Amino acid sequence: MQGAFEEHVRALEGAGARTRLVRTREDLDGLDGIVLPGGESTTMTMLMERVGLLEPVREAIRDGLATLATCAGMIVLAREITDGMAEQKGLGLLDIGVRRNGYGRQLQSFESPVQIDGIAGEDGKDGKEGKDGLDFPGVFIRSPLVERTGDVKVMAIHDGHPVAVRQGRIVALCFHPELTSDLRLHREFVRMASSR
Amino acid sequence: MAERNGTRDGNGSVTGSFKVKAGLAQMLKGGVIMDVVTPEHARIAQDAGACAVMALERVPADIRKEGGVARMSDPDLIKSIMAAVTIPVMAKCRIGHFVEAQILEALGVDYIDESEVLTPADEENHIDKHPFKVPFVCGCRDLGEALRRIGEGAAMIRTKGEAGTGNVVEAVRHMRTTRSWCTRRSRSGLRSRCSRTARSSAACRSSTSRPAASRHLPTRR
Numbered sequence: 001m002q003g004a005f006e007e008h009v010r011a012l013e014g015a016g017a018r019t020r021l022v023r024t025r026e027d028l029d030g031l032d033g034i035v036l037p038g039g040e041s042t043t044m045t046m047l048m049e050r051v052g053l054l055e056p057v058r059e060a061i062r063d064g065l066a067t068l069a070t071c072a073g074m075i076v077l078a079r080e081i082t083d084g085m086a087e088q089k090g091l092g093l094l095d096i097g098v099r100r101n102g103y104g105r106q107l108q109s110f111e112s113p114v115q116i117d118g119i120a121g122e123d124g125k126d127g128k129e130g131k132d133g134l135d136f137p138g139v140f141i142r143s144p145l146v147e148r149t150g151d152v153k154v155m156a157i158h159d160g161h162p163v164a165v166r167q168g169r170i171v172a173l174c175f176h177p178e179l180t181s182d183l184r185l186h187r188e189f190v191r192m193a194s195s196r
Numbered sequence: 197m198a199e200r201n202g203t204r205d206g207n208g209s210v211t212g213s214f215k216v217k218a219g220l221a222q223m224l225k226g227g228v229i230m231d232v233v234t235p236e237h238a239r240i241a242q243d244a245g246a247c248a249v250m251a252l253e254r255v256p257a258d259i260r261k262e263g264g265v266a267r268m269s270d271p272d273l274i275k276s277i278m279a280a281v282t283i284p285v286m287a288k289c290r291i292g293h294f295v296e297a298q299i300l301e302a303l304g305v306d307y308i309d310e311s312e313v314l315t316p317a318d319e320e321n322h323i324d325k326h327p328f329k330v331p332f333v334c335g336c337r338d339l340g341e342a343l344r345r346i347g348e349g350a351a352m353i354r355t356k357g358e359a360g361t362g363n364v365v366e367a368v369r370h371m372r373t374t375r376s377w378c379t380r381r382s383r384s385g386l387r388s389r390c391s392r393t394a395r396s397s398a399a400c401r402s403s404t405s406r407p408a409a410s411r412h413l414p415t416r417r
Contacts, residue, residue, distance in 0.1 A: 001226070002225070003223055003226065004222045005226070006225065007222060038223045039223050039224070039225070039227065040223070040247040040248070040284075042245070042282065042283060043227050043245045043246070043247045046245040072223070100282055105284075105305075105306055106216075106220055106284065106305075106307065107301070107330055109211065109220065110209040110210055110211045111211075111213055111215060111216060112208055113208060139219055141220050142220065142223075142284065142306070179222065
């Protein structure tokens with residue numbers, strides 16, 4: 001809808017997937033997986049509602065569509081949102097509570113290495129192993145802060161707060177793998193989406 | 197003040213790096229950045245789906261009409277707009293006026309527009325933007341200008357256009373020129389890292405600035 005979708009397209013195609021931008025209900029047909037990109041969560045939910053995508057997307061994800069959500073996408077998926085706009089509607093599918101811009105404004109945006117469970121430094125394929133093999137380059141931009149987690153698997157923690165969670169076929173991240181050249185998470189997502 | 201490519205703190209995090217600065221621009225793609233002059237405007241813009249707002253004292257059309265010296269907006273106004281919305285807030289400083297930029301950074305705005313809409317403070321040089329932790333957006337008329345601004349540290353590029361006249365053809369011309377130079381560069385095989393940066397930043401701004409016309413709110417530039 002809005003945000004860094006182009007970067008995700010590039011990363012997914014780099015990981016060997018075919019992609020399609022989802023802008024209408026019909027675009028959802030036949031997808032193995034969907035990416036909810038970074039951007040402004042208020043803008044995205046509003047647009048999704050206006051074009052009648054909110055409900056179909058909610059249904060599709062509830063029915064097991066593989067989902068990768070980054071930053072604003074995580075907010076859109078989250079069950080509880082604090083510091084959002086009044087009446088900010090989300091999908092409410094992911095059992096976490098997030099605080100919008102929980103790490104602060106742009107001046108507090110940061111880069112930090114993140115250790116992710118299940119994503120080992122096995123990216124030897126194109127010789128681009130993370131700096132110390134195991135760490136993933138985390139780029140956090142006005143990122144949401146995960147304040148509460150329910151029935152989800154925490155994949156990574158930064159400064160005492162989860163920054164990557166998994167719930168069934170949903171993977172949600174506070175940071176932006178699509179802004180890096182590290183395709184490990186996108187490859188993992190493509191694997192997950194194609195193994196249904 | 198940050199170093200050229202960000203400041204490292206105790207726990208291994210880096211703030212203010214170019215990746216983080218340009219990253220916010222990438223998050224704004226496909227959205228509308230709306231000029232606003234009051235917190236109320238800002239809320240209307242956010243409720244209407246804007247992905248960011250530009251906090252101004254006067255919209256460019258009024259600046260043109262009234263003439264005189266146009267400066268950075270009142271810090272109190274910027275603060276009240278920042279408090280009113282959750283989306284990113286941008287503000288303008290005069291070309292070359294690094295002290296205005298320092299004030300805006302201290303206020304904590306999310307992006308600074310070093311803007312030709314305000315009266316230039318320095319006719320020779322733009323601000324050296326690398327040392328700042330806050331990202332900058334700058335205007336351009338062609339790829340040459342875009343690359344100079346990027347060289348100075350701009351993290352996002354927009355077209356200049358003729359602000360406040362309602363005549364969009366200038367903005368369109370600047371966009372066409374910049375993009376065609378990018379295409380020509382990449383076709384001739386000189387795909388330097390710089391031209392790639394320019395292309396993606398320019399592309400970004402083309403999508404953010406175009407649909408800014410609204411009946412309820414002042415239009416952008």
